[in-house]
Amino acid sequence: MAITYNNPRAEEYELLHDAYYGSGMFASGAAVTEHARESTQSINFRRKIAYYLNYTGPILNASVDPIFKDEIKREYSNSVLFDEFINDVDRQGTTLQEFIEQNAIAAKLYGVMYIVVDNVSEFGSSLAETLANRSMPYLTAIEPKNVVNYEFDDNGKLKLFTYASYLKNADGTIKAHYHTWTPTEWKITDSDNKVVVGKGEHNIGRIPIVQWFGRAARKRDILPPPEYLSIAKTNAHVYNLCSLLSQILYNQTFSILTMPVDNNGLQDVTIGTDNLLAYPAEAGKAPSFIAPDKGPAEVLMAQIDKLINEMYRMSGIDSVIGVQQAKSGVAKQWDFERTNQNLAAFAVRCENAEYDIIELYRLWSGDNIEYSCDYPRDFKVNDVTESLTQAQQAKDLDFKSDTFDNEILKKVIDAYMPNLEIDTKDMIVKEAQAAADEAAQDKAYSDEGVDDETDEPNA
Secondary structure: OOOOOOOOOHHHHHHHHHHHHHHOOHHHHOOOOOOOOOOHHHHHHHHHHHOOOOOOHHHHHHHHHHHHHHOOOEEEEOOHHHHHHHHHHOOOOHHHHHHHHHHHHHHHHOEEEEEEEEEEOOOOOOOHHHHOOOOOOEEEEOOOOEEEEEEEEEOOOOEEEEEEEEEEOOOOOOEEEEEEEEEOOEEEOOOOOOEHHHHHHOOOOOOOEEEEOOOOOOOOOOOOOOHHHHHHHHHHHHHHHHHHHHHHHHOOOOOOOEEEEEOOOOOOOOEEEEOOEEEEHHHHHOOOOEEEOOOHHHHHHHHHHHHHHHHHHHHHHOOOOOOOOOHHHHHHHHHHHHHHHHHHHHHHHHHHHHHHHHHHHHHHHHOOOOOEOOOOOOOOOHHHHHHHHHHHHHHHOOOOOOHHHHHHHHHHHHHHHHOHHHHHHHHHHHHHHHHHHHHHHHHHHHHHHHHHOOOOOOO
16 A cells, blocks of 8 residues: 655745745745736746845744854763764764754754664674774654654654655656654555565664754644744745835836827837837927836835844844844843743753753663763843943942952953853952952052151151
């Protein structure tokens, strides 16, 4: 029996992909919507001159990139096998850091990503043989569009998961393979449900799939609503409006000459919107130029600007990029806090996905390493100038407290050098305290010297 399956969100995933990369339907012009009264020539021309303003990509990147601004801190016990694994997690030379960062974008874009922690059939007889043959677990990223089938048990645990992979034959045709996992077995079949690669059992006790959500969702939501679908749809609408605007500007850029014509007409002149418009001579008007109405173009430009601002508003980063009008400091802090919370929440999901990957590595390899990773939790935007001003104001209070002064210095360091190592920051504080103590001691000696010099000798 042939496998037939239509992903209910296939069109959404295609739109999201093309909107993020500016490819596919936006590169070909297929995303241009045809008007009911539009001719074939007109729609083809509009598709040709259409241009895509990509806001989906930068907006989504702004919701992910800050998490990976610095290398994720990872600590683990000494293991030659694990060293090999994290430096090439997919057998294509991709490090764990690179793999996580790449698929974090996809998880945010599509709403979910699935990471398969697969394994070779057999390990080598020795560590050297295992390393030489790369006989160890490896990762495969599965986009939600390729999910074919799934089932849950009564306890809400995944008991069956099937996804498709596609291979290109020598003749250029595409062949589909279907990978099915259960808590105890695996098999790979073709579209006719015939085993084409193999099948077998495994002893890890669970399906080796990591479910990586872009935002909060239930485990049963295998294909959750994509968070950025509304932004992608809005971006597509902006694309269509830009095509209409380009068409108007192209067709109506030049003014049209109007002039009177007698009964004999004009000879060897083609009358059209791009050169000449004639009217009866008895009208009594002198030749002149007329310009098209700019109203439609202005309406389109205003709507485009409005939709662009709406995309930033929906993403929650409008205040960060300065789209909003001027706000009070408190209002800005609340806006930044919302952005900070969204970034921190997704950082936690990335961290949990990584821990789940490592746990499946342990189950497959038997390499019981101790492992920890530390994703950032604070992404607040620091205004260095404001922080320095506030620090100086606090300093001017002159509390005569070394502890208070040291805490002020720490705040300044955090604002100016937020990624500084703790040991380095402590060293700066100690050096500053030592310098302050030395300066105070020198001043005391200097004051004593002044008093001695001003003492008058005995008469």
